[in-house]
Amino acid sequence: MRTYHKPLDLVRERSPERPVALVRPDILAVAAHWFQAHFKGDVLYAVKANPSDWVIETLHGAGLRSYDVASIPEIELVLRHAPQAKLAFMHPVKSRAAITRAYFDYGVRTFALDCQEELAKILDATGNARDLNLIVRLGVQTDGAAYSLSGKFGVPMDQAPELLLATRRATEELMGVSFHVGSQCMRPTAYQAAMAQASRALVRAGVFADIVDVGGGFPSIYPGMIPPDLADYMNSVHRGFDEMKVHETTELWCEPGRALVAEASSLLLKVELRKGDALYLNDGSYGSMFDATHFKWPFPVKLVRDGVASSELKPFRFYGPTCDSIDAMPGPYWLPEDVREGDYLEIGQMGAYGVAMATRFNGYGDTELERVGDGPMASMFGLAPRSIPVPRTEDDEARKIVRFSRPKGAAGKKRRKK
Numbered sequence: 001m002r003t004y005h006k007p008l009d010l011v012r013e014r015s016p017e018r019p020v021a022l023v024r025p026d027i028l029a030v031a032a033h034w035f036q037a038h039f040k041g042d043v044l045y046a047v048k049a050n051p052s053d054w055v056i057e058t059l060h061g062a063g064l065r066s067y068d069v070a071s072i073p074e075i076e077l078v079l080r081h082a083p084q085a086k087l088a089f090m091h092p093v094k095s096r097a098a099i100t101r102a103y104f105d106y107g108v109r110t111f112a113l114d115c116q117e118e119l120a121k122i123l124d125a126t127g128n129a130r131d132l133n134l135i136v137r138l139g140v141q142t143d144g145a146a147y148s149l150s151g152k153f154g155v156p157m158d159q160a161p162e163l164l165l166a167t168r169r170a171t172e173e174l175m176g177v178s179f180h181v182g183s184q185c186m187r188p189t190a191y192q193a194a195m196a197q198a199s200r201a202l203v204r205a206g207v208f209a210d211i212v213d214v215g216g217g218f219p220s221i222y223p224g225m226i227p228p229d230l231a232d233y234m235n236s237v238h239r240g241f242d243e244m245k246v247h248e249t250t251e252l253w254c255e256p257g258r259a260l261v262a263e264a265s266s267l268l269l270k271v272e273l274r275k276g277d278a279l280y281l282n283d284g285s286y287g288s289m290f291d292a293t294h295f296k297w298p299f300p301v302k303l304v305r306d307g308v309a310s311s312e313l314k315p316f317r318f319y320g321p322t323c324d325s326i327d328a329m330p331g332p333y334w335l336p337e338d339v340r341e342g343d344y345l346e347i348g349q350m351g352a353y354g355v356a357m358a359t360r361f362n363g364y365g366d367t368e369l370e371r372v373g374d375g376p377m378a379s380m381f382g383l384a385p386r387s388i389p390v391p392r393t394e395d396d397e398a399r400k401i402v403r404f405s406r407p408k409g410a411a412g413k414k415r416r417k418k
């Protein structure tokens with residue numbers, strides 16, 4: 001991996017044919033330090049958000065020692081870079097073979113579950129080990145999030161007390177509760193509300209928790225999605241924890257994925273063809289742009305051209321490189337109206353659930369990796385603007401064109417009068 005001052009230097013030097021993940025380890029380190037300084041508990045990185053070597057290396061270098069893993073390959077990845085790491089296997093449904101290997105080969109002691117069957121499976125697959133830390137994933141309400149993760153996992157709250165009691169009896173070590181308020185949670189109070197629900201379930205079960213794990217869900221910045229300050233999320237978690245009926249020794253954990261890595265990486269893509277307002281790119285839905293397709297997130301974009309570009313912006317849609325027609329990203333992505341074949345685009349805020357999602361469909365999906373020294377397009381950590389403007393003017397619907405600044409002269413006066 002080489003270091004370039006900014007993406008344009010890379011384009012000037014070698015016009016990359018393949019998609020490039022532009023990585024900013026220093027930005028990730030700032031995010032990791034921020035979480036460790038402001039969260040009054042243990043911060044576990046949710047490896048699934050970006051399982052790249054540079055991410056684990058950087059987090060380890062920034063002092064982060066705990067990781068939420070969901071599979072044996074994620075365990076192996078973390079241990080390659082951080083052999084002493086604390087690993088928590090937080091996937092609520094695991095294969096017997098994975099549990100056995102995690103416990104016997106990799107020394108994992110912390111496992112999540114959300115039903116009696118998984119509890120029995122964990123006990124059986126570890127030879128009825130008594131030194132397990134068992135964490136019950138609760139199905140709390142998740143209405144404040146852009147992506148709800150409810151439905152698939154989490155014991156329904158009316159069944160939680162029975163499972164909590166059975167889990168408490170199954171281990172001589174730690175028993176905990178966890179939940180996930182949903183990814184890109186836009187409402188800080190969702191954590192406090194979920195903790196109140198967890199507390200009620202514990203009281204009804206008549207057990208104390210040794211661990212309260214508030215999961216992930218901490219947000220990043222995308223066009224049209226400007227979350228409250230992360231400090232508000234920390235306050236909500238800490239208030240929620242103070243209000244819970246727990247021991248003095250109860251540990252508080254969180255598992256951020258998106259908020260840690262989203263702004264630390266962007267993508268550099270090439271325009272292979274332009275057809276009207278459609279740009280055909282060298283990466284798409286089957287590559288790193290899963291969310292842009294399936295959740296229609298309009299990620300921020302910049303033209304990276306060695307030369308002048310039009311100052312008029314126009315909305316574009318993107319297509320990816322595969323032959324599948326769902327390889328389409330509606331956007332709108334606002335770019336100079338003269339964008340053309342051969343141009344490069346930087347797609348910002350792509351560090352979380354970007355390269356992590358890539359497949360090899362149609363022979364595409366390989367991404368190169370280069371380091372850049374400039375800042376992200378937006379930052380929750382004071383490293384860039386706190387928002388990403390979404391171009392909108394009174395008449396852009398009609399004209400589908402927007403200018404950077406108010407037009408001067410008669411046109412400007414006419415618009416101001418309206």
Ligand SMILES: Cc1ncc(COP(=O)(O)O)c(C=O)c1O
Pocket residue numbers: 046048049068090091149180182183184215216217218255256257258259352
């Ligand atoms: C168990 C668990 N923890 C943490 C995360 C990370 O969530 P986020 O990226 O929203 O912080 C996820 C995401 O799916 C998850 O399933």
